[in-house]
Amino acid sequence: MTTSFRSLPIIDFKALQDEQTKSEALQELKHALFSVGFLYLANTGLEDLIKETHDALPAIFELPDQVKEKINMINSPSFLGYTALGAETTAKRTDLREFPSDEVARLVNRYIHELSVLSKAFLQSVSECLSLPQDTLEPFLGAMDRLKFVKYPPAEPGSQGVGPHKDSSGLFTFLSQDSVGGLQVLNRSGEWIDAPYIEGTLVVNIAQGLEAITGGRCPATSHRVISPTRTTRYSVPFFLGVRLDLTLDQLKESAADIVRQIPGTAERKVPSAEVASEFLSPLYSCFGEAHLRNRIISHPDVGQRWYPDLYEKYSQLV
Ligand SMILES: O=C(O)CCC(=O)C(=O)O
Numbered sequence: 001m002t003t004s005f006r007s008l009p010i011i012d013f014k015a016l017q018d019e020q021t022k023s024e025a026l027q028e029l030k031h032a033l034f035s036v037g038f039l040y041l042a043n044t045g046l047e048d049l050i051k052e053t054h055d056a057l058p059a060i061f062e063l064p065d066q067v068k069e070k071i072n073m074i075n076s077p078s079f080l081g082y083t084a085l086g087a088e089t090t091a092k093r094t095d096l097r098e099f100p101s102d103e104v105a106r107l108v109n110r111y112i113h114e115l116s117v118l119s120k121a122f123l124q125s126v127s128e129c130l131s132l133p134q135d136t137l138e139p140f141l142g143a144m145d146r147l148k149f150v151k152y153p154p155a156e157p158g159s160q161g162v163g164p165h166k167d168s169s170g171l172f173t174f175l176s177q178d179s180v181g182g183l184q185v186l187n188r189s190g191e192w193i194d195a196p197y198i199e200g201t202l203v204v205n206i207a208q209g210l211e212a213i214t215g216g217r218c219p220a221t222s223h224r225v226i227s228p229t230r231t232t233r234y235s236v237p238f239f240l241g242v243r244l245d246l247t248l249d250q251l252k253e254s255a256a257d258i259v260r261q262i263p264g265t266a267e268r269k270v271p272s273a274e275v276a277s278e279f280l281s282p283l284y285s286c287f288g289e290a291h292l293r294n295r296i297i298s299h300p301d302v303g304q305r306w307y308p309d310l311y312e313k314y315s316q317l318v
């Protein structure tokens with residue numbers, strides 16, 4: 001029996017690329033994917049960009065209300081834009097965080113570009129460590145990556161910055177957090193484990209897309225953020241998305257194929273999911289539909305405005 005993790009493994013991105021160190025680093029990565037679902041990625045080469053971005057965040061959030069209003073997510077049928085404090089719901093409770101997007105366009109574009117490059121190299125290592133051909137995960141990608149700037153203001157002790165959830169929209173999330181703390185990850189014994197700040201690293205976690213693609217062999221892990229009590233916390237998640245037109249049948253077929261190729265996993269028990277994966281539900285025709293449902297439930301005001309019929313339908317199914 002494996003014991004539940006007490007801390008998150010640190011994986012050295014450079015070591016994954018270097019022939020001398022690769023095989024050991026791949027073993028560590030495999031363990032992280034199978035047993036934790038979360039890891040710190042160190043030595044990405046993006047340390048300066050991450051710092052520059054975090055330095056810019058307070059000013060971005062201090063933009064005048066009219067600017068935030070102009071880019072409010074309520075105006076976007078694509079669920080892109082600024083979300084005010086308290087307008088997002090996770091696990092049926094209101095989250096205490098706000099986020100603008102597409103501000104400071106150059107920085108944002110650069111960040112997205114760098115993360116796209118990094119995440120694709122990382123995906124190759126993921127395939128490799130599962131003994132799959134390097135390009136196995138490429139066909140699942142689409143133009144659905146998203147970047148978010150998030151601010152958690154200080155609140156009463158124990159407040160919900162963001163409630164317990166699994167990341168739904170893609171393969172992996174790459175998050176840079178500041179030094180305030182509050183991110184917690186649920187281990188397999190049901191304990192919340194702190195994921196403290198480690199300078200220069202990205203926190204990488206499996207999303208429900210990869211969980212589905214690997215037939216549950218690489219499960220997405222629940223996490224949450226406890227609001228800070230004294231200092232504002234900022235974070236920057238980059239969500240590596242799955243293409244929206246992937247159907248459930250295609251997914252099942254490729255998952256079966258992939259799982260057959262992952263050695264030594266037949267006996268692995270798939271942990272029961274504490275948060276259901278919509279992507280595996282027959283209710284939705286394709287990944288995009290399940291994704292839209294998730295967006296509508298997370299941002300009910302935006303959902304109600306642009307998709308009133310779907311809003312009615314999906315809120316009855318919650
Ligand atoms: O801000 C964080 O540290 C986590 C954010 C998160 O889990 C999310 O946006 O999905």
Ligand SMILES: [Fe+2]
Pocket residue numbers: 165166167173223
């Ligand atoms: Fe998340």
